[in-house]
Amino acid sequence: MEEHELEILRLVEENGRLDIATIAKMVDRTEEEVQTVLNKLEKENIILSYAAVVDWSKVNEREGVTAMIDVKVTPQRGVGFDEVAERIYRFPEVEALYLVSGAYDLLVVIDGDTMSEIARFVSEKLSALDSVISTTTHFRLKTYKHDGIMFGDGEDDDKRIVVSP
Amino acid sequence: MTTPVRKKGRLSEAVQNIQPSGIRRFFDMASTMDNVISLGVGEPDFVTPWKVREASIDSMERGYTAYTANPGIIELREEISSYLSRQFSTPYDPENEIIVTVGASEAIDIAIRSTVNPGEEVVIIEPGFVSYAPIVSLAGGKPVSIGTKKENEFKVTKEELEAAITSNTKAIMLCFPNNPTGAVMTKEDLDPLVEIIEKNDLLVLSDEIYAELSYDQKHYSFARLPGMKERTILISGFSKAFAMTGWRLGFVCAPADITAAMLKIHQYAMMCASTPAQYGALEALRSGQDDVERMVTSYKQRRNYMVKSFAEIGLSCHVPGGAFYAFPSIEETGMDSNAFAEGLLHEERVAVVPGNVFGEGGEGHIRCSYATSMESLETAIERIGRFIKKHSS
Ligand SMILES: Cc1ncc(COP(=O)(O)O)c(C=O)c1O
Numbered sequence: 395m396e397e398h399e400l401e402i403l404r405l406v407e408e409n410g411r412l413d414i415a416t417i418a419k420m421v422d423r424t425e426e427e428v429q430t431v432l433n434k435l436e437k438e439n440i441i442l443s444y445a446a447v448v449d450w451s452k453v454n455e456r457e458g459v460t461a462m463i464d465v466k467v468t469p470q471r472g473v474g475f476d477e478v479a480e481r482i483y484r485f486p487e488v489e490a491l492y493l494v495s496g497a498y499d500l501l502v503v504i505d506g507d508t509m510s511e512i513a514r515f516v517s518e519k520l521s522a523l524d525s526v527i528s529t530t531t532h533f534r535l536k537t538y539k540h541d542g543i544m545f546g547d548g549e550d551d552d553k554r555i556v557v558s559p
Numbered sequence: 560m561t562t563p564v565r566k567k568g569r570l571s572e573a574v575q576n577i578q579p580s581g582i583r584r585f586f587d588m589a590s591t592m593d594n595v596i597s598l599g600v601g602e603p604d605f606v607t608p609w610k611v612r613e614a615s616i617d618s619m620e621r622g623y624t625a626y627t628a629n630p631g632i633i634e635l636r637e638e639i640s641s642y643l644s645r646q647f648s649t650p651y652d653p654e655n656e657i658i659v660t661v662g663a664s665e666a667i668d669i670a671i672r673s674t675v676n677p678g679e680e681v682v683i684i685e686p687g688f689v690s691y692a693p694i695v696s697l698a699g700g701k702p703v704s705i706g707t708k709k710e711n712e713f714k715v716t717k718e719e720l721e722a723a724i725t726s727n728t729k730a731i732m733l734c735f736p737n738n739p740t741g742a743v744m745t746k747e748d749l750d751p752l753v754e755i756i757e758k759n760d761l762l763v764l765s766d767e768i769y770a771e772l773s774y775d776q777k778h779y780s781f782a783r784l785p786g787m788k789e790r791t792i793l794i795s796g797f798s799k800a801f802a803m804t805g806w807r808l809g810f811v812c813a814p815a816d817i818t819a820a821m822l823k824i825h826q827y828a829m830m831c832a833s834t835p836a837q838y839g840a841l842e843a844l845r846s847g848q849d850d851v852e853r854m855v856t857s858y859k860q861r862r863n864y865m866v867k868s869f870a871e872i873g874l875s876c877h878v879p880g881g882a883f884y885a886f887p888s889i890e891e892t893g894m895d896s897n898a899f900a901e902g903l904l905h906e907e908r909v910a911v912v913p914g915n916v917f918g919e920g921g922e923g924h925i926r927c928s929y930a931t932s933m934e935s936l937e938t939a940i941e942r943i944g945r946f947i948k949k950h951s952s
Pocket of ligand 1: 559601610662663664665688725734737764766768796797798804808809877
């Protein structure tokens with residue numbers, strides 16, 4: 395990838411709401427060039443989405459429950475972990491799924507409205523899969539940092555004096 | 560009955576003769592207002608990298624809370640030495656050519672006080688940082704200004720320097736990348752000055768605190784020019800490159816005789832720089848270069864944004880090659896820089912610093928610091944654009 399494409403990618407990764415005109419000025423390119431780069435990155439599925447990072451714990455209407463589940467599976471001949479992974483990640487409640495090294499194989503992140511909803515998913519969907527040997531569920535109690543962003547008050551407020559030499 | 564306190568004559572003449580900085584007035588105005596977007600801040604908008612803060616906290620936990628050697632802990636001076644060699648090809652001996660100071664501010668003070676005799680002149684390149692001329696005056700010296708010009712991209716020329724020199728000239732104070740203009744001088748720009756400096760046997764006080772914040776080419780240190788290290792006092796610090804303004808930590812490098820002289824003032828006036836700050840700085844030099852690069856990329860993007868946006872709203876602005884200031888001309892509006900800055904603050908709630916506070920050549924310009932969030936910059940540009948439209952006849 396070219397240097398300016400990387401630069402644009404880093405900018406939108408940090409702030410998906412920057413408009414094309416602003417990005418163009420920042421990276422010293424025309425708007426058309428920036429648009430072309432973004433189109434290309436989207437088409438190649440390098441940019442997958444321009445989502446906001448939300449602290450749902452501050453939204454009264456929906457707190458929700460998130461669990462991280464360690465899953466041990468038997469890999470299948472020929473397809474390894476990919477097939478069982480696909481069967482798991484196609485469930486919409488699966489927020490993230492990673493193949494990991496160590497004591498277990500897959501790390502599944504599940505979002506649900508209640509703990510019992512997640513418990514049901516684990517017993518009825520996940521454990522029911524033939525290749526799943528065992529699961530260990532960890533409920534998230536608090537988010538300190540997510541996607542590189544500090545939750546809580548962080549350090550966002552400007553502590554500088556308004557005019558200085 | 561107590562004796563009445565003597566009011567008349569109780570302040571020194573030297574201090575009475577210097578004026579408070581014009582920046583102060585804008586601070587007082589802006590700080591009473593709400594909803595102000597400030598482009599008036601002369602410091603990074605980043606918080607010091609966590610690893611640096613963590614190292615300093617750790618040093619305190621381990622009990623490093625005593626004075627250090629006057630010139631600073633030797634490990635830090637060694638790191639400064641290798642940092643300067645690595646980044647700017649200007650090696651200095653950590654034992655007797657480097658002092659860790661309380662900011663570049665102290666470095667400026669002790670450099671001037673240890674070299675300037677009463678009556679001697681110091682050439683100051685303006686628009687420039689506000690402290691040089693007052694410190695020269697406090698030392699009994701005479702500041703002589705050169706006002707650089709927009710058409711020269713605010714660089715100082717050989718002819719301008721030559722014209723400013725008299726038989727009393729002792730030193731020249733340089734600052735590139737410059738606050739407030741963002742001007743840089745390349746090796747090719749600096750080369751012609753050497754002949755004049757040698758001919759007149761001048762010292763050079765080079766404030767290179769913005770060296771890392773150079774966007775279009777690598778900074779070229781004045782001390783690196785052939786034969787110049789012997790005449791140069793190199794002033795720098797951690798405030799800008801490592802986002803450490805509040806730590807109050809800088810350094811000064813010079814030939815051993817000058818360093819020894821500066822150390823005399825430093826040891827009596829400061830004893831040593833803050834110990835926890837020195838341990839933080841040690842970590843900054845050992846592992847902070849990635850953070851510097853991350854911040855530099857971000858400043859550069861904002862520099863680009865500001866220069867292009869000023870052009871769009873009709874302000875001509877030379878491309879600042881370094882620091883985090885844009886210095887657009889507001890002459891087209893017919894207002895002087897004070898009226899412009901005051902009007903902008905009151906009508907649109909955008910704080911900038913009028914160019915005239917930075918000395919000769921500053922009038923007709925405003926200093927806009929772009930060390931603030933993109934969101935604020937976008938709003939500021941919108942407001943400045945509206946202000947200009949309203950006031951253009
Ligand atoms: C050109 C210049 N020199 C020196 C300083 C002072 O820096 P320090 O925080 O290291 O005292 C500043 C701060 O604004 C500056 O702009």
